[in-house]
Amino acid sequence: xxxxxxxxxxxxxxxxxxxxxxxxxxxxxxxxxxxxxxxxxxxxxxxxxxxxxxxxxxxxxxxxxxxxxxxxxxxxxxxxxxxxxxxxxxxxxxxxxxxxxxxxxxxxxxxxxxxxxxxxxxxxxxxxxxxxxxxxxxxxxxxxxxxxxxxxxxxxxxxxxxxxxxxxxxxxxxxxxxxxxxxxxxxxxxxxxxxxxxxxxxxxxxxxxxxxxxxxxxxxxxxxxxxxxxxxxxxxxxxxxxxxxxxxxxxxxxxxxxxxxxxxxxxxxxxxxxxxxxxxxxxxxxxxxxxxxxxxxxxxxxxxxxxxxxxxxxxxxxxxxxxxxxxxxxxxxxxxxxxxxxxxxxxxxxxxxxxxxxxxxxxxxxxxxxxxxxxxxxxxxxxxxxxxxxxxxxxxxxxxxxxxxxxxxxxxxxxxxxxxxxxxxxxxxxxxxxxx
Ligand code: AMP
Ligand code: GLY
Numbered sequence: 111x112x113x114x115x116x117x118x119x120x121x122x123x124x125x126x127x128x129x130x131x132x133x134x135x136x137x138x139x140x141x142x143x144x145x146x147x148x149x150x151x152x153x154x155x156x157x158x159x160x161x162x163x164x165x166x167x168x169x170x171x172x173x174x175x176x177x178x179x180x181x182x183x184x185x186x187x188x189x190x191x192x193x194x195x196x197x198x199x200x201x202x203x204x205x206x207x208x209x210x211x212x213x214x215x216x217x218x219x220x221x222x223x224x225x226x227x228x229x230x231x232x233x234x235x236x237x238x239x240x241x242x243x244x245x246x247x248x249x250x251x252x253x254x255x256x257x258x259x260x261x262x263x264x265x266x267x268x269x270x271x272x273x274x275x276x277x278x279x280x281x282x283x284x285x286x287x288x289x290x291x292x293x294x295x296x297x298x299x300x301x302x303x304x305x306x307x308x309x310x311x312x313x314x315x316x317x318x319x320x321x322x323x324x325x326x327x328x329x330x331x332x333x334x335x336x337x338x339x340x341x342x343x344x345x346x347x348x349x350x351x352x353x354x355x356x357x358x359x360x361x362x363x364x365x366x367x368x369x370x371x372x373x374x375x376x377x378x379x380x381x382x383x384x385x386x387x388x389x390x391x392x393x394x395x396x397x398x399x400x401x402x403x404x405x406x407x408x409x410x411x412x413x414x415x416x417x418x419x420x421x422x423x424x425x426x427x428x429x430x431x432x433x434x435x436x437x438x439x440x441x442x443x444x445x446x447x448x449x450x451x452x453x454x455x456x457x458x459x460x461x462x463x464x465x466x467x468x469x470x471x472x473x474x475x476x477x478x479x480x481x482x483x484x485x486x487x488x489x490x491x492x493x494x495x496x497x498x499x500x501x502x503x504x505x506x507x508x509x510x511x512x513x514x515x516x517x518x519x520x521x522x523x524x525x526x527x528x529x530x531x532x533x534x535x536x537x538x539x540x541x542x543x544x545x546x
């Protein structure tokens with residue numbers, strides 16, 4: 111089978127590493143890839159947001175299955191385009207991808223299908239938004255979300271009226287996120303620990319994969335600006351079998367049923383970002399693809415071959431029975447360039463990768479890396495993900511940090527507290543919960 115992976119981050123390196131080892135793969139291509147992916151796949155340079163060019167590539171290379179990593183091609187209708195050309199692809203069609211790509215769509219969809227989420231209002235103008243805020247309907251803090259994709263920067267948790275009005279001005283008057291901020295969702299602020307849950311879907315059937323917890327802020331102690339994710343651990347100790355069954359029943363399955371009722375089919379990974387409130391799990395956001403860095407933590411824990419699962423999901427005929435998982439856990443640390451999530455310098459030589467890879471139980475996935483004069487250099491904000499696996503979180507975490515300490519490049523930064531939450535008794539993660 112000839113496989114094409116679209117994307118060039120740590121998530122795609124984790125997918126490529128897993129798939130490259132599986133039986134039945136005759137050729138693995140990745141676009142645009144990175145210096146790490148180049149070791150397991152042949153790189154091509156087609157822009158992932160150019161769906162016509164992707165379709166031409168898959169057709170020219172006689173690709174049997176294309177796997178989409180990031181959300182942008184999904185939002186641009188890559189799945190619809192491939193299907194029209196008779197090409198097999200893993201991911202949701204454009205209408206279903208709106209679950210991630212439009213917060214207004216996602217909230218309306220959840221309301222229509224009884225999926226638990228925060229109460230909300232949609233605002234079409236700055237005047238509407240200020241009226242909702244002035245009404246005090248949601249109190250403070252309150253959450254404001256730009257409707258469209260805003261590279262993880264479109265959500266503000268505003269402590270008071272001034273902060274909320276400033277967020278309205280930034281999105282709707284200054285148009286800081288362009289058209290993505292033309293509409294805003296204002297919603298009640300929920301509290302409780304945040305957990306991500308992943309399912310594999312074929313349009314009618316969903317299989318639970320596992321859960322994870324991300325670390326979104328750039329600095330230790332969850333301080334500083336939001337990022338794409340600075341580290342994760344998987345599975346989440348908070349999502350036991352009972353809670354997982356509840357999430358499948360009350361959230362994942364209603365998504366599939368709702369999509370069918372609305373005339374589309376959800377095929378692909380479904381990522382539910384949840385808050386475990388006193389009133390049960392509620393959806394904070396959906397992503398219509400795997401998470402980054404969650405995929406880096408999860409892929410090493412999947413024992414079953416992924417390719418047969420993804421192909422049958424793409425064909426709408428997943429067999430029953432959840433994928434087999436190892437009985438180990440994973441902690442992954444993102445190594446970022448200095449200045450991230452702001453402007454960063456690229457082309458900085460990276461040292462110590464081989465020594466780091468020698469640590470037992472450790473795998474290193476590349477994100478923003480490139481090869482320059484026979485040397486691996488930085489090429490972006492998030493540079494590497496160091497994954498430690500082990501019998502428990504303590505062991506996995508220690509291995510990841512031992513390996514991370516062997517890597518060095520000018521300006522490199524990483525959080526020192528990834529995975530500490532997993533070592534706390536579950537009850538402590540709930541202590542901040544006050545309402546729902
Ligand atoms: P999102 O991009 O939708 O994942 O939101 C980014 C972050 O904002 C989430 O990870 C949460 O920490 C926070 N957030 C989003 N919605 C809410 C909410 N309704 N209540 C509290 N925090 C929220
Ligand atoms: N780590 C969160 C995401 O992939 O969106």
